Amino acid sequence: MALKTRTIDGKLVEDVRDYIEQGNENALKRLLDESRAADLADLIEHLKPNERIFIFKLLEPEGAGDVLVEIEPPVQEGIIKELDNRTITEIVQELDSDDAADVVGDLPAKRAKEVIEAVDDEVTEELEKLLPYPEDTAGGIMGLEFVAVKADVTLRDAIETIRAKKEEVENLYHIWVVDDFGKLVGLVSMKDFLLEPPHLKVHEIMNPEVISINALADQEEVVHLARKYDLVNIPVVDEHHRLIGRITHDDVIDVIEEEVDEDISLMAGVISEEVAEESTIKISKARLPWLLMAIFGELVAAFVITNFEASLKQIIALTFFFPVIMAMGGNSGTQAATIVVRGLATGDVSLVHAGRRLWREMRVALLNGLICGLVLGVIVGFWLSDPGLGLIVGMALILIIMNSGLIGASVPLVLKRFNIDPALGTGPFVSTSNDIFSLFIYLGLITVFLHSRF
Amino acid sequence: MALKTRTIDGKLVEDVRDYIEQGNENALKRLLDESRAADLADLIEHLKPNERIFIFKLLEPEGAGDVLVEIEPPVQEGIIKELDNRTITEIVQELDSDDAADVVGDLPAKRAKEVIEAVDDEVTEELEKLLPYPEDTAGGIMGLEFVAVKADVTLRDAIETIRAKKEEVENLYHIWVVDDFGKLVGLVSMKDFLLEPPHLKVHEIMNPEVISINALADQEEVVHLARKYDLVNIPVVDEHHRLIGRITHDDVIDVIEEEVDEDISLMAGVISEEVAEESTIKISKARLPWLLMAIFGELVAAFVITNFEASLKQIIALTFFFPVIMAMGGNSGTQAATIVVRGLATGDVSLVHAGRRLWREMRVALLNGLICGLVLGVIVGFWLSDPGLGLIVGMALILIIMNSGLIGASVPLVLKRFNIDPALGTGPFVSTSNDIFSLFIYLGLITVFLHSRF
Numbered sequence: 001m002a003l004k005t006r007t008i009d010g011k012l013v014e015d016v017r018d019y020i021e022q023g024n025e026n027a028l029k030r031l032l033d034e035s036r037a038a039d040l041a042d043l044i045e046h047l048k049p050n051e052r053i054f055i056f057k058l059l060e061p062e063g064a065g066d067v068l069v070e071i072e073p074p075v076q077e078g079i080i081k082e083l084d085n086r087t088i089t090e091i092v093q094e095l096d097s098d099d100a101a102d103v104v105g106d107l108p109a110k111r112a113k114e115v116i117e118a119v120d121d122e123v124t125e126e127l128e129k130l131l132p133y134p135e136d137t138a139g140g141i142m143g144l145e146f147v148a149v150k151a152d153v154t155l156r157d158a159i160e161t162i163r164a165k166k167e168e169v170e171n172l173y174h175i176w177v178v179d180d181f182g183k184l185v186g187l188v189s190m191k192d193f194l195l196e197p198p199h200l201k202v203h204e205i206m207n208p209e210v211i212s213i214n215a216l217a218d219q220e221e222v223v224h225l226a227r228k229y230d231l232v233n234i235p236v237v238d239e240h241h242r243l244i245g246r247i248t249h250d251d252v253i254d255v256i257e258e259e260v261d262e263d264i265s266l267m268a269g270v271i272s273e274e275v276a277e278e279s280t281i282k283i284s285k286a287r288l289p290w291l292l293m294a295i296f297g298e299l300v301a302a303f304v305i306t307n308f309e310a311s312l313k314q315i316i317a318l319t320f321f322f323p324v325i326m327a328m329g330g331n332s333g334t335q336a337a338t339i340v341v342r343g344l345a346t347g348d349v350s351l352v353h354a355g356r357r358l359w360r361e362m363r364v365a366l367l368n369g370l371i372c373g374l375v376l377g378v379i380v381g382f383w384l385s386d387p388g389l390g391l392i393v394g395m396a397l398i399l400i401i402m403n404s405g406l407i408g409a410s411v412p413l414v415l416k417r418f419n420i421d422p423a424l425g426t427g428p429f430v431s432t433s434n435d436i437f438s439l440f441i442y443l444g445l446i447t448v449f450l451h452s453r454f
Numbered sequence: 455m456a457l458k459t460r461t462i463d464g465k466l467v468e469d470v471r472d473y474i475e476q477g478n479e480n481a482l483k484r485l486l487d488e489s490r491a492a493d494l495a496d497l498i499e500h501l502k503p504n505e506r507i508f509i510f511k512l513l514e515p516e517g518a519g520d521v522l523v524e525i526e527p528p529v530q531e532g533i534i535k536e537l538d539n540r541t542i543t544e545i546v547q548e549l550d551s552d553d554a555a556d557v558v559g560d561l562p563a564k565r566a567k568e569v570i571e572a573v574d575d576e577v578t579e580e581l582e583k584l585l586p587y588p589e590d591t592a593g594g595i596m597g598l599e600f601v602a603v604k605a606d607v608t609l610r611d612a613i614e615t616i617r618a619k620k621e622e623v624e625n626l627y628h629i630w631v632v633d634d635f636g637k638l639v640g641l642v643s644m645k646d647f648l649l650e651p652p653h654l655k656v657h658e659i660m661n662p663e664v665i666s667i668n669a670l671a672d673q674e675e676v677v678h679l680a681r682k683y684d685l686v687n688i689p690v691v692d693e694h695h696r697l698i699g700r701i702t703h704d705d706v707i708d709v710i711e712e713e714v715d716e717d718i719s720l721m722a723g724v725i726s727e728e729v730a731e732e733s734t735i736k737i738s739k740a741r742l743p744w745l746l747m748a749i750f751g752e753l754v755a756a757f758v759i760t761n762f763e764a765s766l767k768q769i770i771a772l773t774f775f776f777p778v779i780m781a782m783g784g785n786s787g788t789q790a791a792t793i794v795v796r797g798l799a800t801g802d803v804s805l806v807h808a809g810r811r812l813w814r815e816m817r818v819a820l821l822n823g824l825i826c827g828l829v830l831g832v833i834v835g836f837w838l839s840d841p842g843l844g845l846i847v848g849m850a851l852i853l854i855i856m857n858s859g860l861i862g863a864s865v866p867l868v869l870k871r872f873n874i875d876p877a878l879g880t881g882p883f884v885s886t887s888n889d890i891f892s893l894f895i896y897l898g899l900i901t902v903f904l905h906s907r908f
Contacts, residue, residue: 008806264718268721283814324748334722
C-alpha cells in the first residue's frame with residue numbers, strides 16, 4: 001500500500017468537505033487508504049465536529065487508533081465522546097500498550113471499566129499494568145513492547161525470541177538483557193546481532209552500561225536522560241531494577257513539547273491545551289484567573305500611586321512616564337527570569353552555581369540600568385526642561401532595572417529550590433509585582449527630591 | 455570500561471577544583487576515564503575558564519571531541535580559543551562528520567582552512583561536502599554516517615556492506631536503499647535484516663515509502679517531519695533525490711530545543727545563547743536593544759498621555775488606573791499571541807484556518823473583556839464614588855482587551871504569512887504597542903465622557 005505524505009492545505013480540506021456533503025464515501029475511503037495516520041489526524045483537526053465523526057467512522061479499526069492518538073487532546077475528546085464502546089474497544093485492542101493506556105485513561109471511569117473488560121485478557125493485563133502510573137511519570141509514558149533476553153542464551157536463540165515478537169514490537173533498535181530475576185543487566189544493538197557470529201552468548205557481546213529510568217521518575221527526568229545521553233529508547237525499571245517497560249524517542253519528543261508548552265503557558269498566563277481547544281468558555285476559563293489576578297495586583301499599584309497624589313498634583317507630567325517606568329521594570333525582569341527559567345529547563349542553569357548566575361544578572365542589570373537611565377534621564381530633563389528631575393528619573397530607572405533584574409533572576413531559582421515550577425517566576429505574576437515596585441521606586445525618589453527642593 | 459552516569463553536584467565540582475589546585479592529575483584522569491562525555495561537558499561548564507582548559511587538556515583526543523561538542527556554545531568557544539591547531543585537528547579527525555563540520559564551521563576562517571588541510575583527505579572531503587550548507591538547513595544538520603545498499607543485491611551482500619561500515623556508523627537503525635543513480639528508493643529495518651532469509655533481494659523486503667528531506671529545507675521542516683511521522687532518523691537528499699546524508703533523532707531534539715529557545719527569546723527580548731554566556735557585555739548587548747526600543751515606544755505612550763493632560767488635571771485619580779489598564783492590554787494580548795505562536799510552531803495552528811482562530815480569539819476576548827470590565831468598573835465606580843466614571847472605565851477595559859486580543863492573535867499570523875518568525879509577534883515589541891493603544895482608548899473614552907458631562 002503506497003502511503004503518500006501530504007500537507008493539509010485549504011484545497012484538500014474543501015474537497016473533503018464537499019465529499020462529505022455529497023456523501024461520496026468512495027472518494028473519501030480512497031483518500032483515507034492512501035494517507036498516513038498523522039496526515040489524517042491533521043486533516044480531521046481542520047474539519048468541523050460533525051465532519052470529523054463522519055470521516056472517522058469510515059476508518060478501519062486497525063487504522064482508526066493510529067489516527068486517533070495523533071489528534072490533539074481536545075479534538076480527540078470530542079471524537080471519543082461520539083464513539084460507542086464497541087468501536088473504542090476495537091481501537092484499544094489494536095493500539096500499542098502505551099497509547100491504549102492513554103486512551104482508556106482519559107475515558108470516564110465507567111466507560112473505562114467497560115472497555116477494560118471488553119478487550120482481550122492480554123490487553124486487559126497490559127492496561128492494568130500501565131494505568132496505575134501517574135501520567136507524568138516514566139511509567140505513565142512507557143509501553144510494554146520491547147524484547148528482553150537472558151544473558152546466557154546464544155544470539156541464535158535470542159533471534160528466535162525477536163522473531164516471536166516481531167509483529168508486536170514495530171521499531172526495534174536494541175535488545176535488552178536481563179538476569180534470572182528480570183533485572184536489567186545490559187543491551188545489545190541490532191547491528192551487533194546482525195554482525196556477530198550466532199553461536200556467541202549474549203553476555204559476550206552485550207554492553208553492560210545501559211542507562212535506565214525508574215518507573216516513578218518524573219517525565220522531566222526522562223527528557224533529561226534522553227537529551228543528555230542521546231538515547232533512542234530508554235528502558236524503564238521498577239524499584240528492584242527489574243525491566244518493566246520502554247520509552248521511545250517519539251515519546252520523548254512529545255514530553256519535550258509538553259514541558260515547553262507548560263513553561264510557555266506559565267510565561268503568558270494561558271494553558272497549552274488551548275492551542276487546539278475550541279470552546280470559548282474553556283479558553284476564557286483558562287485565561288481569566290491570570291487577568292483577574294493582574295487587575296487586583298495592579299490595583300495595589302494604583303494604591304501606591306494614590307500615596308504620591310501630592311507630588312503628581314505638583315507635577316502632572318510625572319504621570320507621563322508611568323508607562324516607560326513600568327515597561328522597563330517589566331521587560332528587564334522578564335529578560336532575567338526567562339533566561340534562568342529556560343536554563344533550568346534545559347539543565348544549562350543549575351542551583352549549583354545559582355550565586356554566580358545572580359551575580360552575573362546583577363552586573364548586566366547595572367550596565368543596562370546605567371545606559372537606559374542615562375537615555376531616559378536626558379530625555380526627561382529636556383522634556384520638562386528640569387535637569388534635576390531628569391537626573392532623579394534616570395537614577396530611579398537604574399534602581400528599577402536592578403530591582404526587577406534581581407527579582408526576575410532569583411524568583412525562579414527560589415521556586416526551583418522548593419521544587420515548584422520555576423516558570424511561575426515569569427509571566428503576569430512577576431510582571432505585576434515588578435510594576436508595583438517600579439512605581440514605588442519612581443514616585444518615592446521623586447517625592448523625596450521634590451521635598452528636598454522646596 | 456565501566457562508565458558511570460553522574461549528576462554534577464556542588465561537592466563534585468569542589469573536589470575537582472581541589473584536584474586541579476593540587477595538580478592531582480591522577481585523580482582527575484581516573485574521574486575523566488570513568489565518566490560519560492555528556493557528564494564531563496556538564497562538569498566543565500561548572501568550572502572557571504582556566505580550570506576548564508586544565509581539565510580539557512587531560513582528555514584523550516578520541517574522547518575530547520565527544521566532550522567538546524556537548525559543551526554549550528559560549529563555553530565551547532572559550533575552550534577552542536585556548537587549543538592549538540594540532541589538538542583541534544586531532545579532535546576533528548575523531549568526530550562524526552556533522553559534529554566535525556560544526557566545530558570547523560565555528561572556527562575563524564584562517565584556522566578553519568588550516569585544520570581542513572591538516573586532517574586526513576577523507577575527513578577533508580567530508581568537511582567540504584558539509585560546510586557549504588547553511589547551519590539552519592537539513593544539510594547543515596546532516597551527517598554522512600549512513601549505510602546505503604542497492605535494491606538488487608541480496609541481504610547477505612548487504613550485510614557485508616554493513617559490516618564494512620560498522621565502526622563508522624555507530625547507531626544503525628535502518629539501511630537505506632538506492633538505485634543505480636544513487637536515488638533513494640526505500641528502507642529496510644535492521645529487524646527485517648536480522649529475521650528475513652539472507653538469500654532474498656533487498657527490494658523484496660524493503661519499504662518503498664521512505665520519507666526524506668531536501669538538503670536545503672529549513673531545519674524547522676526537519677523537526678516537523680520527525681515529529682509528525684515519529685522518524686528516528688531522516689534521510690537527506692539533493693535536488694535529484696540522491697541520498698547524501700542522514701539526520702538522527704538526537705539532532706532533531708537539538709533543533710527542537712534551538713527553535714524553542716528562539717521563540718522564547720523573542721517573547722522576552724533576549725537571545726538564547728545567553729543561557730551559558732558569561733560576558734556581561736555580551737548579555738547586555740543582547741538585551742539592550744529591546745529595552746531601548748521599549749523606552750522610545752513608551753515615550754510615544756507618554757506623548758499620548760500629554761494630549762489628555764486636561765482630563766488628568768480635572769481628575770488626577772484617572773492616573774491611578776494606568777497600571778491596570780496597561781497590564782490588562784499587555785496580558786490579554788500576550789495570551790492570544792502566545793497561543794497562536796506556539797500553535798504555529800507545533801503545527802497545531804495553520805494559516806488554513808486562520809480566520810477561525812481569529813474569530814475564536816475575538817469571542818474569548820469579548821467574554822473576558824465583559825467580566826474584567828465589570829469587575830474593574832464596579833471597583834472604580836466605588837473608589838471614585840462616581841458610577842458614571844466606573845461605567846466608562848469598564849467599557850474602556852472591554853475595548854482594550856478586545857483590541858489587544860485582536861492584535862495579539864493577528865500579528866503572528868500576518869508575520870507567518872510573510873515568512874517572518876511569528877514569535878516576533880509576542881514580547882516587548884507588541885506589549886509596547888498595546889500599551890499605547892490601551893492608554894489611548896482609556897483616556898480617549900474618558901475625555902469624551904467628561905466633555906459630555908460638563
